[in-house]
Amino acid sequence: MTSSGTVMVIIGTRPEAIKLAPLVLALRALELPTRVCLTGQHPEMAAEALDPFGIAADANLALMRPGQSLSELTERAVGALALLLARERPAWVVVQGDTTSALAGAIAARQAGIPVAHVEAGLRSFDLSQPYPEEINRTLIARLATLHFAPTPGARVNLRAEGVPDAAIAVTGNTVVDALHRTLRDLPPAVxxxxxxxxxxxxxxxxxxxxxxxxxxxxxxxxxxxxxxxxxxxxxxxxxxxxxxxxxxxxxxxxxxxxxxxxxxxxxxxxxxxxxxxxxxxxxxxxxxxxxxxxxxxxxxxxxxxxxxxxxxxxxxxxxxxxxxxxxxxxxxxxxANASTRIGDGKAAERIARRLHDELHAARRPAA
The missing domain is CATH 3.40.50.2000 (Glycogen Phosphorylase B;)
Incomplete structure (x- = not known):
């Protein structure tokens, strides 16, 4: 499958939207063609969370159904995303965190031979039942991802312990801090x-x-x-x-x-x-x-x-x-009551976007 050269960002829930919005903006600031797909896991909340950042979805799969089980959602999400990826042919797929949408996106991408960038990689509780199903999802995504953007050095340690090569891991900080700082700048003074x-x-x-x-x-x-x-x-x-x-x-x-x-x-x-x-x-x-x-x-x-x-x-x-x-x-x-920068410094999205930019340009460079 010939790549279109785009980056496909898959978003299912409100937290994913908040954490990936700064990355979408950073990718576009580097003039990388970027597409945003909502799975509909949070039917309205994800789109509403993107709105303050000036981002509109390019596709919405609207996957949720009343009474739908996790296994049914996963099956439908993988199938719908597979069709979307076959049509869009992105060069990279970006997923975030530990949701069912993120897992489905990673599965569909790898089955299509598309590399996966996992944002917020390496978090572990070491108990598959807590939180459920998040711990299951993020450990499975780690087996599928090509690049692992770990928010902290501790997350990198977890990934290395699972056999992920150091060259595939980048410690970036968490993009939620980017979103937080950007939002705080625009807030009126507190009453x-x-x-x-x-x-x-x-x-x-x-x-x-x-x-x-x-x-x-x-x-x-x-x-x-x-x-x-x-x-x-x-x-x-x-x-x-x-x-x-x-x-x-x-x-x-x-x-x-x-x-x-x-x-x-x-x-x-x-x-x-x-x-x-x-x-x-x-x-x-x-x-x-x-x-x-x-x-x-x-x-x-x-x-x-x-x-x-x-x-x-x-x-x-x-x-x-x-x-x-x-x-x-x-x-x-x-x-x-002391603010900490252990989670991030507000520049995570910029670091992730730059690495993806470099990966895309390296792939386009003719062999010597």
Whole structure:
């Protein structure tokens, strides 16, 4: 198959859109023909996340169906992407992170003989059930990728331990920091609030049953203090009734998924964050917002090593104790409220784009 010389960027979810938007802009700044494909895994949210960056999708596969299982989505995504790649004939396919769309993109590309660039490569929890299916997806993508753009030195160590050649790995920082910095520049000045803001984000598949009542119960108890506001954007994958205890709290505000600029503004204004999200751990660490990770473990140890995050698991009592300490102990809060550059310095997309630029031009160079 003769290549068209383009770079195909595959995006499935809102986090992928946020993290890949800076790369799309960086590729286009180097005048590399770049195409953006949405799989539709997050039907509206991914396109909405691209909009503040001035990026529109070139293709939307609209793959989601009611009640669709992960295996059904994977099968349909691989098939639809295979047809798209046969038609578009890109020189490279770029996937990000650990979603079903990223895995399907890597499979379809390698089956078509197209090299794969994996952005945010090398993250590991070393437990295939946590997070699920993300840990499975990212370890499989590592076997398929041609270039591995690791966000941190620790991620590179993980890849090397799995046998990935050093020449195929580049430590770049995480592109989420690029997106964060770009968005912060355009935000209006913050308005002082009467109460301290606790920003919460919850969506992990493995948390939605037994853990969610514990986490929501802890957040409701915190909101009842009267001196804080709890802000929680609802995730479309979570059953609406799961939030009921928090909905009854006057000091809690449950909102639809927030546009990325509004979310960044809330994050920057937050006194602390309670989250099971990977990306939010990174964004909060870059801003120096103390973060409590309501999971058993994190594949982003750098945020814990930087002192900006603490893994507190999902038990109500443990969450409540950790939040109370950060609200009532100024010194404990101060120790965690230090911005870190371990996740990235805001130039990751530029580094990735330059490497892809060099790879494309090397491929076009006639043999000596």
């Amino acid at each position: 002082p609030a009467d109460r301290r803001l606790i920003l919460a984000t919850l969506h992990r598949r493995e948390n939605r049953e037994a853990a969610f009542p514990e986490i929501i119960g802890a957040l409701a108890a915190i909101a009842a203090r009267g001196d804080v506001e709890v802000l929680l954007p609802r995730h479309p994958g979570c059953p609406p009734g799961i939030y009921a205890p928090l909905e009854a709290c006057p000091a809690a505000r449950l909102v639809p998924p927030m546009p990325y600029p509004a979310f960044v503004a809330a994050l920057a204004a937050a006194h602390l964050v309670v989250t099971d999200s990977g990306g939010v751990q990174e964004e909060a660490s870059a801003l120096g917002v103390p973060t409590l990770v309501v999971r058993a473990l994190t594949e982003r140890p750098e945020v814990v090593e930087a002192g900006t995050a603490l893994v507190v698991d999902t038990a109500r009592g443990g969450i409540l104790a950790a939040v109370t300490r950060l609200l009532d102990d100024d010194e404990a809060h101060r120790r965690m």
